[in-house]
Amino acid sequence: MVSANEEVPTGESPTIVELSSDEVLRERNAAVLEAGAGRKADHLLEVRGLSTHFFTPDGVVQAVDDVDFEVGYGETLGLVGESGCGKSVTALSIARLVADPPGKIVSGSIQFDGIDVLKLSDVDMRKLRGKEIGFIFQDPLTSLNPTLTIGYQIGESIREHLGLSAKAARDRIIELLAKVGIPRPADRLNDYPHQFSGGMRQRVMIAIALSCDPKLILADEPTTALDVTIQAQILELIQRLSSEFQTAVLLITHDLGIAAGMCDRVNVMYAGRIVETGTVDTLFEDPRMPYAWGLLDSLPRIDDVRGDRLRTIEGLPPLLINVPDACRFNPRCSYARDRCRESEPQLTEREPGHSARCWATEPGGWIE
Amino acid sequence: MATNTTVVPGQIAKPKASVGPWREAAGRLFRNKLAIVGLFLVSGLLFAGIFGPFLAPWPYQVQDLQAVFANGGRPLPPFSPDHLLGTDQLGRDLLSRMLDGARISVTVAFVVQMVIIFIGVPLGALAGWYAGLMDSTIMRFTDVIYAFPDLLFIILLSVAFRETPFGQALDGLFLVFVAIGLVGWVTVARLTRGQILSLKETEFVEAARAIGVSDRNIVLKHLLPNGISPIIVAVTLGIPVAILAEATLAYIGVGVQPPRASWGSLIAEGQKSLRSDPHLVTFPAIAIALALIGFTFLGDGLRDALDPKLKGKQ
Numbered sequence: 199m200v201s202a203n204e205e206v207p208t209g210e211s212p213t214i215v216e217l218s219s220d221e222v223l224r225e226r227n228a229a230v231l232e233a234g235a236g237r238k239a240d241h242l243l244e245v246r247g248l249s250t251h252f253f254t255p256d257g258v259v260q261a262v263d264d265v266d267f268e269v270g271y272g273e274t275l276g277l278v279g280e281s282g283c284g285k286s287v288t289a290l291s292i293a294r295l296v297a298d299p300p301g302k303i304v305s306g307s308i309q310f311d312g313i314d315v316l317k318l319s320d321v322d323m324r325k326l327r328g329k330e331i332g333f334i335f336q337d338p339l340t341s342l343n344p345t346l347t348i349g350y351q352i353g354e355s356i357r358e359h360l361g362l363s364a365k366a367a368r369d370r371i372i373e374l375l376a377k378v379g380i381p382r383p384a385d386r387l388n389d390y391p392h393q394f395s396g397g398m399r400q401r402v403m404i405a406i407a408l409s410c411d412p413k414l415i416l417a418d419e420p421t422t423a424l425d426v427t428i429q430a431q432i433l434e435l436i437q438r439l440s441s442e443f444q445t446a447v448l449l450i451t452h453d454l455g456i457a458a459g460m461c462d463r464v465n466v467m468y469a470g471r472i473v474e475t476g477t478v479d480t481l482f483e484d485p486r487m488p489y490a491w492g493l494l495d496s497l498p499r500i501d502d503v504r505g506d507r508l509r510t511i512e513g514l515p516p517l518l519i520n521v522p523d524a525c526r527f528n529p530r531c532s533y534a535r536d537r538c539r540e541s542e543p544q545l546t547e548r549e550p551g552h553s554a555r556c557w558a559t560e561p562g563g564w565i566e
Numbered sequence: 567m568a569t570n571t572t573v574v575p576g577q578i579a580k581p582k583a584s585v586g587p588w589r590e591a592a593g594r595l596f597r598n599k600l601a602i603v604g605l606f607l608v609s610g611l612l613f614a615g616i617f618g619p620f621l622a623p624w625p626y627q628v629q630d631l632q633a634v635f636a637n638g639g640r641p642l643p644p645f646s647p648d649h650l651l652g653t654d655q656l657g658r659d660l661l662s663r664m665l666d667g668a669r670i671s672v673t674v675a676f677v678v679q680m681v682i683i684f685i686g687v688p689l690g691a692l693a694g695w696y697a698g699l700m701d702s703t704i705m706r707f708t709d710v711i712y713a714f715p716d717l718l719f720i721i722l723l724s725v726a727f728r729e730t731p732f733g734q735a736l737d738g739l740f741l742v743f744v745a746i747g748l749v750g751w752v753t754v755a756r757l758t759r760g761q762i763l764s765l766k767e768t769e770f771v772e773a774a775r776a777i778g779v780s781d782r783n784i785v786l787k788h789l790l791p792n793g794i795s796p797i798i799v800a801v802t803l804g805i806p807v808a809i810l811a812e813a814t815l816a817y818i819g820v821g822v823q824p825p826r827a828s829w830g831s832l833i834a835e836g837q838k839s840l841r842s843d844p845h846l847v848t849f850p851a852i853a854i855a856l857a858l859i860g861f862t863f864l865g866d867g868l869r870d871a872l873d874p875k876l877k878g879k880q
Contacts, residue, residue, distance in 0.1 A: 295775055328777030335776075340769040345587055345791045354787075355777035390587070406777060 241268035241309075242413055242446050243292065248306035250284075250291045253299065257519040261287045263470040265306070266545075269414065274440065274447040276461035276478075278454060278493070282515050284470040285450045289416045292448070293331055294323050311413060328355035332407030332445070334417040334436075338399035342391040348375075348402050349387035352409055359410045374405040378435060397428035401435065408439060414446045421456065433460055454493055458482055463551075466490050469515050469526040472545060476552030486554035488531045525557065533558045533565060594871040601867020607860025615672030618665030623648070626666040627825040629657040641843045652845050654835060660846065663827040664853055670828045671809050671857060674742060678808040679801050681747025682754050687790075687797065689751070690758025695766060695785055705759070712752045720745040720811065724820040738823040746811050750804060757800055761793025795872035803865035806858040813854055829854050 250262040262284040269275045277285045290296045291303050294315065308315040311330065318326065327333075335341040342351060352371045356362055362370060368387070375383035378401040391399055400420065407415050417436060421429040437460055440447045451457055457464050457478070464481050466474040466489065474487040485491055492511035513530040525531070528538040537557050545555045558565040595601050614621075624630070633642055633649070634657040642653040644660075651660040693704040723745040727733035733741045765771065766789060774784050815821035816830030824831070829850040836846030 293776055295772065324778040324780060326778070327775070328779075333773065333776035335769060335773055337769060341773040343770040343774070343788050343792065346787070354774070354779055354783075358778055358780070358783075403773075406773075409777075 242271045242273075242311055243269040243448070244307075244309040245288075245292065246307045246309075248288070248291060248308065249304045250287050250296055250301060251304050252301045260470050260518045260521055261301070262291060263518075263521070265467075265470075265472055267465050267472060267475065269446050269448055270462075271413070272441075272444050272446055273463065274437075274449060274461045276457035276464040277448060277450045277467060278452060278457050278464060279467035280452060280515055283467040285452075285467050286418050288467070289333075289418050289448060289450055293327055293333060293416060294318075295327075325359065328412070329359040329410045330413050332410070332412035332415040334400075334403050334407045334415060334420045336419040337423045338396060338403045339391075339423065341403060342399060344391055347388045347390055348394070352402065352405050355406065355409050370409070371405075374409055375402075377408070377439065378402070378405045379431075380405075396424055397432065400424060400428075400432050404432070404435060404439065408443060408445070411443060412445060414448065415440065416448050416450075418450045419452070420449075421451075421453075429456075436460070454482075454497060466493070469521070470518055471526060471555065473527065473556070474554040475545070480549060480552040484552075486548050486552070486559045487527075487556045488533050488558065489527045490554075492530075525555075535564065591871045595867055598867045598870060600863045601871070604860050604863025604865075604867055607856050608864050611668060611857050611860060612672060614665055614668035616669075618668050622659070622662035622665045623650070624659035624662040626663045626827055627658065630659065631657045633657055641839070641846065643843070644845045644849075651849050652843075654846055655839065658827075660832075660849060663832060664829065664850060667827050667829040667832060667850065668853070670739065670822055670826065671812065671854075673739065674746070674812040675805045675809050675861070677743045678746045678750060678812075679804055681743060682751045682804060683797075683801060685747065686751035686754030687758050690755035690760075691762050691785055691790065693755070694759040694762025695781070695789075697763075701759070704755070708752045708755050711749060714749065716749045717811070717814065719749050720815060721818070721820055723748070724815060728820070734823070737826045738821060739826075742812055742815060742821050745815075746808050750808065753804070754797060754800055757796055758790075758793070761796065762789050765789045765792050796869075798872060799865055799869040802861060802868055805865075806861040809854070809857055809861070 245265060245267050248262055248265045249260065252259040252261055265284070265288060267275070277288060279285055287296060287301070292308055292310070292315065294303070296303065303316060306316075310326070313326070315323070315326070342348065349368075349371055352374060353367050356367045356370055360367075371387060372383045375386065380386055380398060380401055386394075391402070394402065400423075404420075407417075415436075420436065421432050424432060433456060436447065436449075439445070447460075449457065449460055461478055463475065463477050465472050466481070466487065468489050474481065474485065474490050481490070482494070485494060489511070496509050496511060498508055511530055516526060516529065523542050524540065525534070525538040525542055528534040531538065535558070543555050543557045543560065545553045546560060547553045548559070557563055595605075619626075630642075630649070630653060633646070634640070634653065634655070641655050642649050642657075644650070644652045646652055649659050649661070651664070653659055654663070689704050689708070693701040724733070724738075724741055727741055728738070735741070762785070766784075771784060771788060774788050779788075812821055812828060813830030813833070816828035817834045819831070819834065821830060822828045832850040833847050833854075836843070836850065840847055
């Protein structure tokens with residue numbers, strides 16, 4: 199893998215959605231370099247062999263199975279895949295928020311800024327959440343408490359972690375609200391969530407996530423509940439603020455367009471595994487895994503013939519109970535051969551910084 | 567929202583400063599006629615309970631024997647000079663005794679609910695939040711208390727402790743508080759547990775966890791304020807139950823010690839001469855009825871105001 203420093207985004211990603219203006223990207227490059235300066239480890243986040251299983255009455259669901267990845271300081275990493283591929287559980291595992299029972303992190307290690315997250319006490323973990331690791335949730339409607347003012351809710355982590363005086367906290371809240379683009383912030387401090395629109399609420403959530411200047415933001419499908427025009431605004435906001443605050447972002451999405459526009463590197467997840475990983479450029483230019491092809495192929499294109507059916511990947515992700523030793527994608531893969539059904543391929547490097555998990559595209563495989 | 571704007575003719579309405587959920591609920595409460603009646607009756611009772619002894623024409627235990635002699639040894643009827651509601655057989659002013667009774671009722675009403683809240687809410691919250699063994703233990707204990715016949719338990723406690731200093735405290739009232747409170751908290755505990763159980767699965771709780779809010783603050787700041795409405799309603803509707811329980815106890819003679827006069831004991835004394843002097847029963851009975859109606863109306867109104875979705879349902 200390439201470390202974050204060498205891998206500054208180039209500003210010319212083959213984007214499907216073009217979000218970054220040149221200026222934003224230039225700021226970003228500087229931010230990534232600067233963020234790397236005070237670092238305590240090679241990567242801000244290093245996930246090694248992470249397995250999170252859910253113990254249900256029907257059996258053990260291997261929601262996340264032996265996942266490795268890292269996020270560099272100030273880097274934006276995308277985690278893409280269908281519903282039920284383990285993207286959210288991966289993010290929840292990093293913050294140790296998986297509901298236990300039934301969920302449990304059964305093996306692996308998570309190093310955050312040189313700290314072994316899985317060995318922290320509950321109290322120390324709580325000090326990390328919100329302060330060092332911010333969270334943006336999918337649905338801003340339900341993620342805000344309807345009985346508390348947004349001023350209180352933004353101030354909550356500030357009070358919990360920074361111990362500012364009431365006055366200083368208030369100033370900080372107003373500053374944050376202004377940063378995320380809420381007009382008349384001082385007046386809206388005492389408003390309740392129902393007085394905000396969906397997009398505004400997501401801005402509030404972003405303000406909460408940024409309130410303690412975290413090193414990493416876990417954004418779990420931050421725009422899924424929003425309509426397309428608001429999506430673009432929110433994404434632009436996340437991108438701008440993450441470079442301004444020098445925050446690394448783990449962006450979970452099922453929208454490849456968003457991943458292409460926002461991320462430096464992308465991990466494709468399928469059935470609890472990472473099946474392909476690479477920089478945005480290499481991965482979108484030259485995907486090496488039939489699942490990634492399928493995902494890219496199923497995007498609607500503006501030059502599609504009107505009236506044609508949208509292309510899909512047939513079938514559903516497998517049930518993750520008693521997974522056999524085989525490529526997990528093989529039942530849905532049109533290139534699958536006996537080898538795919540007999541053993542599971544490893545994640546192997548295809549070019550520097552780009553790995554895939556597929557027998558067919560490996561050297562000596564049946565697809566070039 | 568219509569109530570949030572000021573409409574000036576020829577001018578675009580400006581939004582007013584934000585109104586919290588409590589203010590909105592208060593607005594709905596004041597628009598409910600029955601609730602206003604309830605509020606009025608409850609305020610009357612509170613006023614009588616707090617200021618009664620200062621307003622009372624006589625101290626509650628003083629006997630106006632001369633007046634009774636003058637009346638041929640019989641209680642004075644209502645509207646006698648000096649005694650607006652008459653006197654009892656011993657020449658004690660009924661109005662003054664009822665005002666003292668109001669003080670007892672008000673005290674019982676609020677202290678008992680305090681006991682209930684202080685036992686029920688924490689136990690229910692613990693059970694709901696920690697689930698598992700803690701939940702089972704607390705809820706089985708609650709079931710045991712719930713299964714016990716209330717009045718029997720209260721009478722047993724009162725009789726068992728009547729002669730001890732504990733039973734004599736506050737003219738016997740302390741024992742009444744504890745006894746009624748000890749059997750009354752189960753409903754509130756169950757309600758609180760149910761609220762916490764359903765609310766702790768919501769996403770804003772997960773969001774609060776994700777920013778590192780402690781368990782204690784999640785329960786106190788996020789869960790209880792969201793689930794407080796049914797608890798407030800249950801507590802308000804529990805007040806008439808407690809008043810009635812105290813009156814019942816006093817009626818059968820195990821509550822407040824004489825010469826203090828509870829409405830229940832006034833009725834018990836008065837019914838001995840029900841035929842000749844019905845006013846001795848009638849006035850305390852009306853007082854009890856009005857107090858109960860007042861709190862019940864207020865409770866119903868609060869339920870409608872705090873949760874408009876439940877309106878009209880039981």
